[in-house]
Amino acid sequence: GAGVSQSPSNKVTEKGKDVELRCDPISGHTALYWYRQSLGQGLEFLIYFQGNSAPDKSGLPSDRFSAERTGGSVSTLTIQRTQQEDSAVYLCASSPTRTYEQYFGPGTRLTVT
Amino acid sequence: AQSVTQLDSQVPVFEEAPVELRCNYSSSVSVYLFWYVQYPNQGLQLLLKYLSGSTLVKGINGFEAEFNKSQTSFHLRKPSVHISDTAEYFCAVSEIGTDKLIFGTGTRLQVFP
Numbered sequence: 001g002a003g004v005s006q007s008p009s010n011k012v013t014e015k016g017k018d019v020e021l022r023c024d025p026i027s028g029h030t031a032l033y034w035y036r037q038s039l040g041q042g043l044e045f046l047i048y049f050q051g052n053s054a055p056d057k058s059g060l061p062s063d064r065f066s067a068e069r070t071g072g073s074v075s076t077l078t079i080q081r082t083q084q085e086d087s088a089v090y091l092c093a094s095s096p097t098r099t100y101e102q103y104f105g106p107g108t109r110l111t112v113t
Numbered sequence: 114a115q116s117v118t119q120l121d122s123q124v125p126v127f128e129e130a131p132v133e134l135r136c137n138y139s140s141s142v143s144v145y146l147f148w149y150v151q152y153p154n155q156g157l158q159l160l161l162k163y164l165s166g167s168t169l170v171k172g173i174n175g176f177e178a179e180f181n182k183s184q185t186s187f188h189l190r191k192p193s194v195h196i197s198d199t200a201e202y203f204c205a206v207s208e209i210g211t212d213k214l215i216f217g218t219g220t221r222l223q224v225f226p
């Protein structure tokens with residue numbers, strides 16, 4: 001079946017612009033996660049959605065970052081007023097309920113110039 | 114809070130030799146343990162996981178890992194590596210009751226002919 005998809009695969013933006021990154025999880029997966037992979041910081045947890053529960057936002061690095069998940073499926077990660085340190089690969093993962101197996105998408109490479 | 118330490122940033126090894134990738138974790142609560150692999154230009158893929166039960170867990174592609182609670186370690190091993198095992202390997206933990214992954218900094222396994 002189809003895996004986790006993310007779009008765009010690459011995004012180049014100017015400092016100060018807003019960007020939206022999209023994640024389509026595997027159908028039926030109740031949990032959705034966003035992570036960031038950068039040279040300086042490695043793989044970092046950003047935010048986690050589980051069903052209808054309030055999201056765990058404890059990993060968001062600043063209030064410029066936000067995410068939503070509509071209809072329990074597609075998720076959008078928004079970065080406002082991008083900075084150069086936001087340059088990274090943003091990874092999305094989804095998971096069936098309580099399997100503790102996360103399936104990762106290919107990522108969106110964000111470059112802020 | 115949890116943390117994960119992967120002591121070796123790079124491990125060079127010849128084909129058909131055994132390999133061990135080391136992982137130590139720190140946590141004040143019980144955790145689940147995972148190894149993920151990232152092949153060049155590909156997304157993260159789950160290799161194996163430890164949730165409970167036998168401390169020796171077997172994963173895909175001939176890899177196995179052993180959970181040692183007293184040493185807070187979860188080292189990954191393979192008795193005979195192939196060129197195709199060249200990749201970055203990430204150890205991760207999640208606190209029981211939460212699903213977010215805390216990753217180590219990764220170990221790059223380079224297999225030479």
